[in-house]
Amino acid sequence: MSNEVETFSEQQTVVFSLGSESYGIDIFRVNEIIRLREITPIPRTETHLRGLVNLRGKTIPVVDLRARLLLDIVADSETTRIIVVDTDLGHVGIVVDEVREVITLETSQIEPTPALVTDFDTDYVKGVARIEAGLITLLDLDKALAA
Amino acid sequence: MSTELDMTQYLDLFLQEADEQLEILEQETLRLETDASVERLQIIFRAAHTLKGSSRAMGFQRFAQLTHEMENVLDRLRNNELALATEIADALLACIDTLGRMVTSIRAGQGDEAATEALVTQLQDFLGIAPPRKSSSAADPVEAGNVFQTRLREEHAVWLRAARGQKEVYHARFRLVPDCVMKFVRAFMAISILQEQGELLVCIPDRERLEEEDFDREFELFVHNEDHLEAVLQRLHNLSEVEWCDYTIWEDPTGPESSMHLADETEVLVEKSDSPGKGLADAQMGSAAAMPPIPGMTTPTNAPIVAAANDVSRKPENGQTVRVDVTRLDNLMNLVGELVIDRTRIAQIGADLSAKYSDTHIDALAETVGHIARITSDLQDQLMKARMMPIETVFNRFPRVVRDLAQKLGKEIKLDLVGGETELDRSVIEVIGDPLLHIIRNSLDHGLESPEERELLGKSRQGNIVVSARHQENHIIIEIIDDGRGIDTARIKEKAVERGLVSREAADRLTDKEILQFIFASGLSTATTVSEVSGRGVGMDIVKSNIQKLGGLIDLETTAGQGTRLTLRLPLTLAIIRGLLVRVSGVVYVVPLGSVIETLLIHKKQIHSVNQREVIVIRGMTTPLIRMRTIFTTRNFIADDATDASYVVIVGIAEQRVGLVVDSLIGEQEVVIKSLSRFCGDVRGVSGATILGDGNVALIVDVNGVVTR
Numbered sequence: 001m002s003n004e005v006e007t008f009s010e011q012q013t014v015v016f017s018l019g020s021e022s023y024g025i026d027i028f029r030v031n032e033i034i035r036l037r038e039i040t041p042i043p044r045t046e047t048h049l050r051g052l053v054n055l056r057g058k059t060i061p062v063v064d065l066r067a068r069l070l071l072d073i074v075a076d077s078e079t080t081r082i083i084v085v086d087t088d089l090g091h092v093g094i095v096v097d098e099v100r101e102v103i104t105l106e107t108s109q110i111e112p113t114p115a116l117v118t119d120f121d122t123d124y125v126k127g128v129a130r131i132e133a134g135l136i137t138l139l140d141l142d143k144a145l146a147a
Numbered sequence: 148m149s150t151e152l153d154m155t156q157y158l159d160l161f162l163q164e165a166d167e168q169l170e171i172l173e174q175e176t177l178r179l180e181t182d183a184s185v186e187r188l189q190i191i192f193r194a195a196h197t198l199k200g201s202s203r204a205m206g207f208q209r210f211a212q213l214t215h216e217m218e219n220v221l222d223r224l225r226n227n228e229l230a231l232a233t234e235i236a237d238a239l240l241a242c243i244d245t246l247g248r249m250v251t252s253i254r255a256g257q258g259d260e261a262a263t264e265a266l267v268t269q270l271q272d273f274l275g276i277a278p279p280r281k282s283s284s285a286a287d288p289v290e291a292g293n294v295f296q297t298r299l300r301e302e303h304a305v306w307l308r309a310a311r312g313q314k315e316v317y318h319a320r321f322r323l324v325p326d327c328v329m330k331f332v333r334a335f336m337a338i339s340i341l342q343e344q345g346e347l348l349v350c351i352p353d354r355e356r357l358e359e360e361d362f363d364r365e366f367e368l369f370v371h372n373e374d375h376l377e378a379v380l381q382r383l384h385n386l387s388e389v390e391w392c393d394y395t396i397w398e399d400p401t402g403p404e405s406s407m408h409l410a411d412e413t414e415v416l417v418e419k420s421d422s423p424g425k426g427l428a429d430a431q432m433g434s435a436a437a438m439p440p441i442p443g444m445t446t447p448t449n450a451p452i453v454a455a456a457n458d459v460s461r462k463p464e465n466g467q468t469v470r471v472d473v474t475r476l477d478n479l480m481n482l483v484g485e486l487v488i489d490r491t492r493i494a495q496i497g498a499d500l501s502a503k504y505s506d507t508h509i510d511a512l513a514e515t516v517g518h519i520a521r522i523t524s525d526l527q528d529q530l531m532k533a534r535m536m537p538i539e540t541v542f543n544r545f546p547r548v549v550r551d552l553a554q555k556l557g558k559e560i561k562l563d564l565v566g567g568e569t570e571l572d573r574s575v576i577e578v579i580g581d582p583l584l585h586i587i588r589n590s591l592d593h594g595l596e597s598p599e600e601r602e603l604l605g606k607s608r609q610g611n612i613v614v615s616a617r618h619q620e621n622h623i624i625i626e627i628i629d630d631g632r633g634i635d636t637a638r639i640k641e642k643a644v645e646r647g648l649v650s651r652e653a654a655d656r657l658t659d660k661e662i663l664q665f666i667f668a669s670g671l672s673t674a675t676t677v678s679e680v681s682g683r684g685v686g687m688d689i690v691k692s693n694i695q696k697l698g699g700l701i702d703l704e705t706t707a708g709q710g711t712r713l714t715l716r717l718p719l720t721l722a723i724i725r726g727l728l729v730r731v732s733g734v735v736y737v738v739p740l741g742s743v744i745e746t747l748l749i750h751k752k753q754i755h756s757v758n759q760r761e762v763i764v765i766r767g768m769t770t771p772l773i774r775m776r777t778i779f780t781t782r783n784f785i786a787d788d789a790t791d792a793s794y795v796v797i798v799g800i801a802e803q804r805v806g807l808v809v810d811s812l813i814g815e816q817e818v819v820i821k822s823l824s825r826f827c828g829d830v831r832g833v834s835g836a837t838i839l840g841d842g843n844v845a846l847i848v849d850v851n852g853v854v855t856r
Contacts, residue, residue, distance in 0.1 A: 040844035057485035089826040
């Protein structure tokens with residue numbers, strides 16, 4: 001599941017926003033997208049692990065991606081969603097400010113990360129995609145979620 | 148014959164059967180040493196025989212050869228031609244071990260790899276030393292020569308004479324070729340032929356033994372038959388794999404003193420039906436009841452076998468069972484777990500609606516919800532019962548271990564297993580075996596004295612270990628009791644001080660019971676010698692933590708010179724527990740009710756400070772307090788103004804009592820335990836999660852983790 005090589009000439013990407021920036025993750029990793037709901041915090045864990053939610057009888061851990069990527073914490077809003085993704089350690093939910101769309105990216109649209117563009121560790125970043133509306137930072141999900 | 152068939156599809160069946168038969172073999176062989184009855188030997192023989200047959204059919208030559216040699220030895224044993232000695236039992240057990248290894252090897256796709264030559268030779272040696280017993284009972288199977296000795300017994304000769312009064316009785320005799328593999332099939336075909344236009348009266352050996360191929364090469368059938376003798380004989384000669392057969396009018400031997408030997412059992416078939424299958428079942432039941440003991444035999448071998456098999460082997464004869472894959476049960480359990488959660492939710496929604504509105508629909512809803520709640524509870528109960536297994540499955544490992552270890556240590560031990568039928572949830576059974584084994588090993592190694600020492604002390608030479616299991620309310624109590632030398636508390640105290648686990652002054656103030664608790668501390672062993680079995684002092688602490696992980700308690704009592712008793716208390720199931728809901732820092736937590744002793748509302752005046760720790764005094768006992776808010780902190784939680792009163796939940800772990808200070812008590816609820824996602828890792832103080840009636844997640848408190856800092 002991890003470190004998928006882009007052998008496809010195109011890639012379907014779920015685009016979401018954290019604050020004012022747009023990010024994308026590979027759709028094959030996405031299990032579902034749910035509304036924000038009561039999150040039970042787990043004591044004595046890192047700040048970015050917000051807690052557990054109930055997803056149809058299963059308890060899923062939820063990560064605050066903003067905190068993880070060291071962006072400023074923004075309050076939850078009407079558009080806040082939880083994207084449930086598959087990982088080696090089971091399903092994990094990531095809190096995002098808004099889910100924008102699902103687009104198909106040609107490999108030609110994906111560029112390597114220019115240095116200094118992003119203000120966090122570029123380890124998480126697989127590349128940058130250029131679309132009409134602007135730039136999308138493509139995330140390496142496993143690295144982004146790793147402890 | 149069978150080599151052309153694709154055997155791989157039968158491999159699973161073979162492996163399953165092999166596991167079962169090997170377990171029977173081991174259990175019964177172990178019991179042989181205390182009770183070498185013929186019934187038991189028969190069961191063991193049959194198990195070996197079954198394994199021989201199936202391994203041959205599957206093409207596992209080495210396996211088949213070993214079981215064949217075992218069969219030979221067992222045959223002599225059951226016919227009383229060979230006396231059971233410890234070395235024979237040892238050899239049989241060694242064979243069983245080797246067979247077990249072969250099964251593992253086959254399972255891994257590597258065929259029946261094992262070194263069997265030594266064992267085969269050893270078994271053959273046993274046969275060599277067997278003195279031929281002159282017995283009036285056992286008939287010699289026909290060896291050299293073509294003399295077919297009939298084995299008809301007098302009682303049935305009487306019956307046949309009566310039958311002959313009605314119609315002619317014919318006697319069919321058969322000898323199969325030496326390498327005939329499917330002997331029963333041949334016998335059955337012979338019976339079929341004779342039953343065309345006829346009726347089977349007596350068959351020797353009896354039907355059961357025929358089916359199990361429990362005979363060498365010869366069998367005989369006594370029938371009525373309307374057909375011409377030559378025609379029937381012709382048909383019988385056409386049977387393949389028959390070396391010799393004969394079909395004649397039966398002549399009544401002149402008397403019981405003639406060349407008739409009393410031998411194997413015969414069976415009287417009262418068969419009037421057309422379908423041999425039905426007749427078989429009837430006849431077997433009939434034979435079990437009607438068999439008289441054979442005169443001249445030293446032990447009854449007939450009907451008692453069927454009855455004895457019932458109590459000697461533990462298979463359920465009466466009930467019908469279905470094999471269910473364990474994963475299916477687990478899935479069912481998960482589904483029922485979710486149903487339980489939703490049931491609670493619906494009940495809550497229903498209650499909320501009822502409170503808010505008054506409406507006939509809502510009344511109907513409430514009623515239906517109540518019904519669903521009851522059904523769900525029943526479903527839950529039934530499924531839990533389906534997952535229960537008798538603890539016997541764990542107990543079965545013990546005799547072998549005790550026997551081997553006792554031999555090694557040169558001690559004489561008697562192991563009593565009581566309450567094997569007590570049932571536990573599968574999940575508990577899986578984990579309970581190793582801790583129990585460890586305790587037993589300890590007892591054997593350190594607790595029980597050598598036979599000589601015991602004699603000097605005026606005790607019986609044989610040391611006793613009793614392992615018992617029983618239900619008590621919602622728990623299962625397992626006790627391990629030995630009558631050894633007990634535990635020397637003075638030595639424990641010394642070791643504890645020596646290891647720095649406690650100061651001398653503190654140690655002197657401890658009661659005996661408290662000193663005993665040091666047994667469960669790691670690194671403490673009072674054994675003067677470290678054996679490979681025990682003595683390193685890292686065992687009991689692991690045992691205790693494993694038991695506690697299961698939500699159980701472990702305790703021990705001892706009397707110097709007389710023995711030790713270890714008591715384990717375990718919940719019946721791990722999946723669902725009753726919990727006390729509390730609120731800490733604005734979040735709801737579940738405290739397992741099994742750990743809760745009581746709840747209190749105390750005034751801050753009652754809180755004292757001792758050594759910088761907060762304690763309260765309840766009924767004369769000083770109980771330390773832990774403020775849960777300091778352990779379970781919630782970000783962004785703003786506490787209400789502190790009040791004078793606090794809620795305290797008193798929890799107990801073994802002898803310890805601790806008071807957990809919480810913000811408020813919410814209530815009791817039955818909760819389904821869900822494990823914390825692996826993503827979260829280990830969180831100290833939290834053992835799992837659950838979903839409450841309102842749909843929110845609540846964390847389950849690991850009382851042990853909270854209390855031990």
